[in-house]
Amino acid sequence: MGMTMTQKILAAHANLSKVEAGQLIEADLDLVLGNDITSPVAIHEIEKMKVDGVFHKDKIALVMDHFVPNKDIKSAEHCKCVREFACKNDITNYFDVGQMGIEHALLPEKGLCIAGDCIIGADSHTCTYGALGAFSTGVGSTDMAAGMATGKAWFKVPSAIKVELIGKPSEYISGKDVILHLIGEIGVDGALYRSLEFTGEGVKNLSMDDRLCICNMAIEAGAKNGIFPVDDITLKYIKEHSSREPKVYEADADAEYDETITIDLSVLKSTVAFPHLPENTRTIDEVGDISIDQVVIGSCTNGRFEDLAMADKILKGNKVADNVRCIIIPGTQNIYLEALEAGFIRDFIEAGAVVSTPTCGPCLGGYMGILASKEKCVSTTNRNFVGRMGAVDSEIYLASPAVAAASALTGKISGPM
Amino acid sequence: MKAAKGRVFRFGDNIDTDVIIPARYLNSSDPKELATHCMEDIDKNFVNNVSAGDIIVANKNFGCGSSREHAPIAIKAAGVSCVIAETFARIFYRNAINIGLPIIECKEAADDIKEGDIVNVDFDSGVITNETTGKTYQGQAFPEFMQKIIASEGLVNYINNK
Numbered sequence: 104m105g106m107t108m109t110q111k112i113l114a115a116h117a118n119l120s121k122v123e124a125g126q127l128i129e130a131d132l133d134l135v136l137g138n139d140i141t142s143p144v145a146i147h148e149i150e151k152m153k154v155d156g157v158f159h160k161d162k163i164a165l166v167m168d169h170f171v172p173n174k175d176i177k178s179a180e181h182c183k184c185v186r187e188f189a190c191k192n193d194i195t196n197y198f199d200v201g202q203m204g205i206e207h208a209l210l211p212e213k214g215l216c217i218a219g220d221c222i223i224g225a226d227s228h229t230c231t232y233g234a235l236g237a238f239s240t241g242v243g244s245t246d247m248a249a250g251m252a253t254g255k256a257w258f259k260v261p262s263a264i265k266v267e268l269i270g271k272p273s274e275y276i277s278g279k280d281v282i283l284h285l286i287g288e289i290g291v292d293g294a295l296y297r298s299l300e301f302t303g304e305g306v307k308n309l310s311m312d313d314r315l316c317i318c319n320m321a322i323e324a325g326a327k328n329g330i331f332p333v334d335d336i337t338l339k340y341i342k343e344h345s346s347r348e349p350k351v352y353e354a355d356a357d358a359e360y361d362e363t364i365t366i367d368l369s370v371l372k373s374t375v376a377f378p379h380l381p382e383n384t385r386t387i388d389e390v391g392d393i394s395i396d397q398v399v400i401g402s403c404t405n406g407r408f409e410d411l412a413m414a415d416k417i418l419k420g421n422k423v424a425d426n427v428r429c430i431i432i433p434g435t436q437n438i439y440l441e442a443l444e445a446g447f448i449r450d451f452i453e454a455g456a457v458v459s460t461p462t463c464g465p466c467l468g469g470y471m472g473i474l475a476s477k478e479k480c481v482s483t484t485n486r487n488f489v490g491r492m493g494a495v496d497s498e499i500y501l502a503s504p505a506v507a508a509a510s511a512l513t514g515k516i517s518g519p520m
Numbered sequence: 521m522k523a524a525k526g527r528v529f530r531f532g533d534n535i536d537t538d539v540i541i542p543a544r545y546l547n548s549s550d551p552k553e554l555a556t557h558c559m560e561d562i563d564k565n566f567v568n569n570v571s572a573g574d575i576i577v578a579n580k581n582f583g584c585g586s587s588r589e590h591a592p593i594a595i596k597a598a599g600v601s602c603v604i605a606e607t608f609a610r611i612f613y614r615n616a617i618n619i620g621l622p623i624i625e626c627k628e629a630a631d632d633i634k635e636g637d638i639v640n641v642d643f644d645s646g647v648i649t650n651e652t653t654g655k656t657y658q659g660q661a662f663p664e665f666m667q668k669i670i671a672s673e674g675l676v677n678y679i680n681n682k
């Protein structure tokens with residue numbers, strides 16, 4: 104019996120010729136990631152370990168993104184702790200205000216994640232890098248500390264669900280609709296402990312930004328990782344962003360999958376996840392009349408250039424509805440600059456939206472757009488849990504940038520015209 | 521190894537890390553402070569009612585959502601001795617083991633046990649005993665190396681002892 108793509112990457116990093124689902128292995132890591140919330144806890148733990156510094160100063164990435172520029176004294180102290188650790192250990196990939204971006208938008212752009220890599224990050228959306236053909240998964244701070252100290256992590260080899268993509272999505276349908284549709288089908292624990300391996304002729308019709316968005320939300324189906332096969336789009340992206348040589352792994356023809364799910368991209372409709380779980384999906388024609396108070400376009404799910412381009416296409420020359428706050432947050436400094444050069448920022452401001460410096464901010468209810476009691480928000484982020492963006496009785500509706508922008512104009516949840 | 525015994529607090533499916541410890545408190549990483557907000561968004565009285573040794577019982581996908589280790593840390597620091605659930609979200613599962621919070625998967629126990637029951641968990645055998653009703657359940661025992669991590673009170677000590 105053959106191996107899945109994920110199993111092949113894990114086997115290679117555990118120096119084994121073969122692994123099977125359920126096997127416990129110890130794998131070598133190509134990158135260990137942490138942010139301003141999880142790194143301080145990991146630093147505290149590594150200080151308790153009897154180790155001499157970190158395993159590799161180039162293979163650790165520390166990104167200050169959740170509460171920066173610092174929202175209060177405690178967050179400032181956390182960043183200071185990470186900054187001092189980075190300095191002391193001479194960490195190459197430390198990204199602070201001025202160079203930072205939201206970690207999962209930033210690291211691919213910096214060329215730090217490429218095909219064939221084995222990556223852990225103390226952030227659940229570390230699964231994003233599967234879009235580039237890497238195995239990457241979220242862990243906690245103690246795992247991050249052990250990873251920074253030893254360059255290794257333990258894993259239980261996952262089984263997989265095969266997601267066969269066919270057809271071509273229509274104009275306003277993006278990666279977000281694909282993944283919301285899938286989570287709606289299988290539920291928030293539908294892929295628990297397993298890999299989501301995307302495949303099929305439809306893959307070529309999804310851009311790298313679409314794939315990053317899809318893998319980003321694999322965790323919202325409970326998956327250990329999401330992963331795409333490596334094709335010309337992947338190789339081109341990696342070449343443009345990294346000087347390292349990618350390693351291409353393919354699933355064996357006789358790899359075993361727990362199940363196969365087929366998604367026809369050509370018939371997908373704009374999809375919205377209702378409060379308070381990403382699995383509560385409805386297509387745009389089933390949404391009904393829901394007035395909103397706020398729109399957020401950004402995050403590690405949808406703060407990339409194509410997302411802003413889609414928002415611009417819809418907002419340009421129009422006005423955000425009265426009583427709606429529309430907050431747009433480019434994912435990285437570079438995306439911000441590209442949006443500026445493309446004229447999007449002017450269009451957004453003229454439409455009555457605000458544009459923020461890159462930050463996670465409202466996505467996790469940090470700052471920059473917290474909801475009051477009973478307020479409703481259409482957001483391109485990835486979680487709509489109780490209280491995620493503010494008051495416990497506020498409501499988050501997850502959607503694509505196209506739906507978010509269209510809703511900002513009408514003041515209710517709307518599809519793009 | 522050890523066993524846990526305590527009074528049960530019941531929760532349902534998909535208890536996410538945002539309700540276990542809301543992000544607005546993540547500007548702290550002090551276990552004691554985190555414990556004072558444990559479960560706040562789903563049960564305001566939890567922290568006032570919980571006492572050392574108590575047990576959480578929940579259904580599917582406990583701990584889904586963010587990777588914040590603050591979630592099992594808050595639960596452990598609140599005094600909870602064990603979490604029993606039908607299934608755990610995978611990052612929560614790792615984190616709990618890595619920080620030394622015992623957790624055990626058992627569908628029958630998760631379906632049956634009621635709020636306020638007194639429950640006993642034997643970590644070595646995976647046997648869960650409901651002392652209130654007298655029923656026993658066989659939970660999934662940990663693989664050996666995970667038992668070692670828990671016995672060392674977490675991954676850090678485990679690495680140091682290796």
Ligand code: SF4
Nearest residue numbers: 205402403463466467
């Ligand atoms: S944007 Fe949101 S989901 Fe992404 S890393 Fe930041 S807080 Fe987490």
